[in-house]
Amino acid sequence: xxxxxxxxxxxxxxxxxxxxxxxxxxxxxxxxxxxxxxxxxxxxxxxxxxxxxxxxxxxxxxxxxxxxxxxxxxxxxxxxxxxxxxxxxxxxxxxxxxxxxxxxxxxxxxxxxxxxxxxxxxxxxxxxxxxxxxxxxxxxxxxxxxxxxxxxxxxxxxxxxxxxxxxxxxxxxxxxxxxxxxxxxxxxxxxxxxxxxxxxxxxxxxxxxxxxxxxxxxxxxxxxxxxxxxxxxxxxxxxxxxxxxxxxxxxxxxxxxxxxxxxxxxxxxxxxxxxxxxxxxxxxxxxxxxxxxxxxxxxxxxxxxxxxxxxxxxxxxxxxxxxxxxxxxxxxxxxxxxxxxxxxxxxxxxxxxxxxxxxxxxxxxxxxxxxxxxxxxxxxxxxxxxxxxxxxxxxxxxxxxxxxxxxxxxxxxxxxxxxxxxxxx
Numbered sequence: 001x002x003x004x005x006x007x008x009x010x011x012x013x014x015x016x017x018x019x020x021x022x023x024x025x026x027x028x029x030x031x032x033x034x035x036x037x038x039x040x041x042x043x044x045x046x047x048x049x050x051x052x053x054x055x056x057x058x059x060x061x062x063x064x065x066x067x068x069x070x071x072x073x074x075x076x077x078x079x080x081x082x083x084x085x086x087x088x089x090x091x092x093x094x095x096x097x098x099x100x101x102x103x104x105x106x107x108x109x110x111x112x113x114x115x116x117x118x119x120x121x122x123x124x125x126x127x128x129x130x131x132x133x134x135x136x137x138x139x140x141x142x143x144x145x146x147x148x149x150x151x152x153x154x155x156x157x158x159x160x161x162x163x164x165x166x167x168x169x170x171x172x173x174x175x176x177x178x179x180x181x182x183x184x185x186x187x188x189x190x191x192x193x194x195x196x197x198x199x200x201x202x203x204x205x206x207x208x209x210x211x212x213x214x215x216x217x218x219x220x221x222x223x224x225x226x227x228x229x230x231x232x233x234x235x236x237x238x239x240x241x242x243x244x245x246x247x248x249x250x251x252x253x254x255x256x257x258x259x260x261x262x263x264x265x266x267x268x269x270x271x272x273x274x275x276x277x278x279x280x281x282x283x284x285x286x287x288x289x290x291x292x293x294x295x296x297x298x299x300x301x302x303x304x305x306x307x308x309x310x311x312x313x314x315x316x317x318x319x320x321x322x323x324x325x326x327x328x329x330x331x332x333x334x335x336x337x338x339x340x341x342x343x344x345x346x347x348x349x350x351x352x353x354x355x356x357x358x359x360x361x362x363x364x365x366x367x368x369x370x371x372x373x374x375x376x377x378x379x380x381x382x383x384x385x386x387x388x389x390x391x392x393x394x395x396x397x398x399x400x401x402x403x404x405x406x407x408x409x410x411x412x413x414x415x416x417x418x419x420x421x422x423x424x425x
Contacts, residue, residue, distance in 0.1 A: 008033065008041050021050050073387050079292045080383070083299025084307065094300045109297050110362050114251050116290035117358055120283040121193050122259025125214045132211055139340055143212055143348040146331045147190040148219060148227070151352065154326055155187030156180075156231050158319035167315050175373055179316055180235040182377025186360030187323060188227050189220050190351050193287060193358065198389050202396040204347030212351050217256055220359065224248050228363070237374075239367050247366040251359060291358075298361060298379050301370050316380045320355075324388050328353035332396075342403035346396045353392065357381035 008030060015021045021029075029044045045051045087094050100108040133140045163176040163183075171179070192213050199209040225244040232239055267275050331352040335345035357378060364374040 011041055015045075015051075020055060021045060025050050075292070076295065076382065076386060079295040080299045083296040086296060087300035090300075097297060097300070110294065110365055111250060113290045113294040113297060114358050114362050115255050116286045117193055117294065118252060118255035119259050119262075120280075120287040121196070121213070122217065122255055123263050123283055124196070124280060125210050125217065125259075125263075127214050127260060129207070129211045130214055130218070133215060136208070136211065136344075138338055139208065139335075139344055139348055140212070140215065142334055142338060142340075143331065143352050144215065144219070146327060146334070147216070147352040148188075148223065150330065151190070151323070151327045152184070152188045152227055152231060155319065155323045156184055156234065158322055158326075159183040159187075160235070162315060162319045170311075170315065177236045178368070178373035179312075179377045181232055181237040181368070182360070182364050182374035183316065183319060184231045184235060185228060185363050185374065186320070186355045186357045186378050186381050188231070189224050189356040189359055190216050191354035191356050192217055192220075193291075193356075194385075194389070195347065195351050195354055198350045198354075198393055199347035201390075201393045202346040202350060203343065203400070204350070205343040208344045209347040209351070212348060216351070217252065220252050220356070221248060221256065224252075224359070243367060244363065247363045248359070251362045294358065294361075295382060298370075298375075301375075312376075313380055313383075316377050317384055320381060321384060321388065324353050324355075324385075324392070328392050328395075332399075336403060342396075342400045345403065346400070350389070350392060350396070354389070355381055355385065357385065 012026055012030065015026060016023050025048075026045075029041060029048065029050065032044050033039060033041045042051065042056050046053070046056045097109045159180045163171065163180055168176065195213065196206075196209060198204075199206065225241060225248055228244050229239065229241045263275075266279060270279070328349050331349035332345065335349055340348070360381070361375065361378045364372065364378045368374045
């Protein structure tokens with residue numbers, strides 16, 4: 001049975017189990033699809049009036065999520081392996097990359113990769129939408145409070161509980177504190193990159209997603225360093241405040257400034273249609289490539305340790321894994337209680353639960369060195385984040401009916417064109 005046949009068989013089971021299409025009609029559509037393989041089964045069902053547009057969109061959405069669940073973790077795993085192999089075969093190259101620093105502070109390879117991860121995201125953000133935070137005060141305050149106050153506190157507590165209490169005898173006290181430092185650094189700021197993808201898959205509102213992303217980029221510049229300095233101190237890791245602040249500016253501030261200027265200039269010269277239709281699709285690829293290259297750079301140095309220390313990696317991953325689901329569940333439930341619409345609640349909850357692991361890794365490399373224990377803790381996040389976030393997206397899609405007073409029916413929430421509308425019921 002090939003991939004297409006497996007997909008049709010799976011779709012048949014789902015549609016019959018949910019009583020969406022009668023088995024007789026479904027079998028007839030399958031026969032037609034076999035005769036004309038250029039047309040998908042759901043297109044035939046839609047054409048015959050056996051499913052409506054909402055059900056068609058749902059099938060396409062779940063198919064895309066299933067494809068990403070199979071491919072994204074595999075792609076990340078492949079590039080992690082490539083990084084390990086590079087580190088093993090070319091140790092001198094790795095040492096050369098480690099030595100490429102500005103004033104012994106900023107890692108040039110990491111800085112370049114992070115710039116090209118952040119820059120395409122900044123290009124998509126309309127910072128003029130920040131003025132809407134007062135119009136959407138309920139949503140913005142809830143998401144920001146959970147993302148910037150609750151999440152760092154929860155991540156700190158979970159890291160302390162597992163590393164200092166549950167597994168206290170497994171590590172020396174100093175090593176536990178260093179692993180805590182890495183976990184803290186990735187748990188402070190919400191993600192500003194892949195949340196656009198997760199929001200799209202969850203049928204979230206693009207306008208709200210970009211509004212929250214714009215706000216979080218600005219908040220990273222303002223409060224990431226103070227929060228990091230405070231929590232690291234509580235973990236018995238004392239780092240000068242200015243060291244963290246310089247790192248944040250180098251890795252985020254430069255991307256923000258250049259992205260904002262580029263967006264403004266190109267929109268004025270080329271127009272919105274060219275900018276969104278031609279320029280942005282090309283730039284999005286840079287972000288993906290930069291992420292994969294970052295994985296190679298990081299795991300060329302840390303990959304061998306991860307292979308040699310599976311128990312340590314599992315212990316580090318435990319608080320991070322729990323934090324994802326605790327924060328998402330809290331944000332999602334609070335959004336429901338506040339009667340915020342699903343298409344706004346889903347991306348806001350996903351953003352609140354996400355981690356800016358790129359910034360966490362970069363900051364850890366800057367403060368402790370690429371071969372340090374804090375960096376080892378930070379690189380655990382990209383290993384587990386993709387399958388976790390895809391799982392959270394599935395939870396959103398399966399529970400979205402609860403935002404219609406608990407009535408289980410199809411919700412017409414498609415990704416929007418980025419225009420903001422009112423929030424509430």
